[in-house]
Amino acid sequence: MKKKEFGICAICDREGILTYEHIPPKSVGNSKPKLVKGHEHLFEETSYLFGKTKKLNKGFGKNCLCETCNNFLGANYVNDYVDFVNQCLEQYNSSPSFENFKFYTFQIKPLNVFKQIFSMFVCINQGVFSDDDKKLIKDFILCKENKVFIENHNIYVFNTFSKFDKWCGVQVAYNGGKLNRCSEIAYKPFGFQMTFGSEPTNQFFQILNRFINFEIDQKVEIEIAIPRYDINNVFIGQ
Numbered sequence: 001m002k003k004k005e006f007g008i009c010a011i012c013d014r015e016g017i018l019t020y021e022h023i024p025p026k027s028v029g030n031s032k033p034k035l036v037k038g039h040e041h042l043f044e045e046t047s048y049l050f051g052k053t054k055k056l057n058k059g060f061g062k063n064c065l066c067e068t069c070n071n072f073l074g075a076n077y078v079n080d081y082v083d084f085v086n087q088c089l090e091q092y093n094s095s096p097s098f099e100n101f102k103f104y105t106f107q108i109k110p111l112n113v114f115k116q117i118f119s120m121f122v123c124i125n126q127g128v129f130s131d132d133d134k135k136l137i138k139d140f141i142l143c144k145e146n147k148v149f150i151e152n153h154n155i156y157v158f159n160t161f162s163k164f165d166k167w168c169g170v171q172v173a174y175n176g177g178k179l180n181r182c183s184e185i186a187y188k189p190f191g192f193q194m195t196f197g198s199e200p201t202n203q204f205f206q207i208l209n210r211f212i213n214f215e216i217d218q219k220v221e222i223e224i225a226i227p228r229y230d231i232n233n234v235f236i237g238q
């Protein structure tokens with residue numbers, strides 16, 4: 001028997017047994033063992049972990065959601081997110097050429113997709129939100145129809161086909177004299193950046209907040225010009 005982990009759920013904020021949340025969902029390929037390097041492996045030279053890697057047997061993710069919230073995402077948003085990924089891969093594979101942007105046409109449920117992407121950022125940034133934001137986050141994710149999104153946060157998309165993946169909690173970066181506060185999740189074909197009261201690190205990333213303008217479960221045709229930006233290292237925007 002595996003040891004059960006207790007803690008606070010990143011979405012509903014209740015204490016209890018935590019379940020493993022795959023980020024992104026395992027049905028987009030994130031179910032195989034993954035070698036990862038975290039802060040302690042990369043930067044903490046005095047740590048015995050420095051220079052080493054950690055193996056996540058179930059794919060990338062963490063014990064951060066109660067079973068109810070985990071199942072809620074699975075029942076309501078995950079399949080719509082998987083659709084979004086698969087349609088991107090289909091269009092990319094049928095014509096992999098890229099100018100600065102690639103023009104995609106998706107038949108998706110934008111609000112459902114947005115709520116799934118946002119849930120992934122909530123999981124990797126647990127602990128950084130204020131109590132007021134936590135209340136908004138919980139209502140936005142768990143009340144399907146709710147469209148009140150936390151202020152000063154935007155989610156952007158780009159394409160990445162790098163061999164590296166990235167899960168980066170909020171970081172501050174100096175970019176040509178400007179300060180960016182962003183979190184980033186990159187797992188081919190998509191990279192997402194969520195900003196915390198700043199601009200994204202790249203002005204060509206496409207904002208996804210307009211997905212909130214649709215109704216829950218509303219399926220529409222949507223066109224997006226997505227820039228390609230292959231990630232190279234662990235820092236946001238790089």
Ligand SMILES: [Zn+2]
Binds near residue numbers: 012013065068
């Ligand atoms: Zn929960």
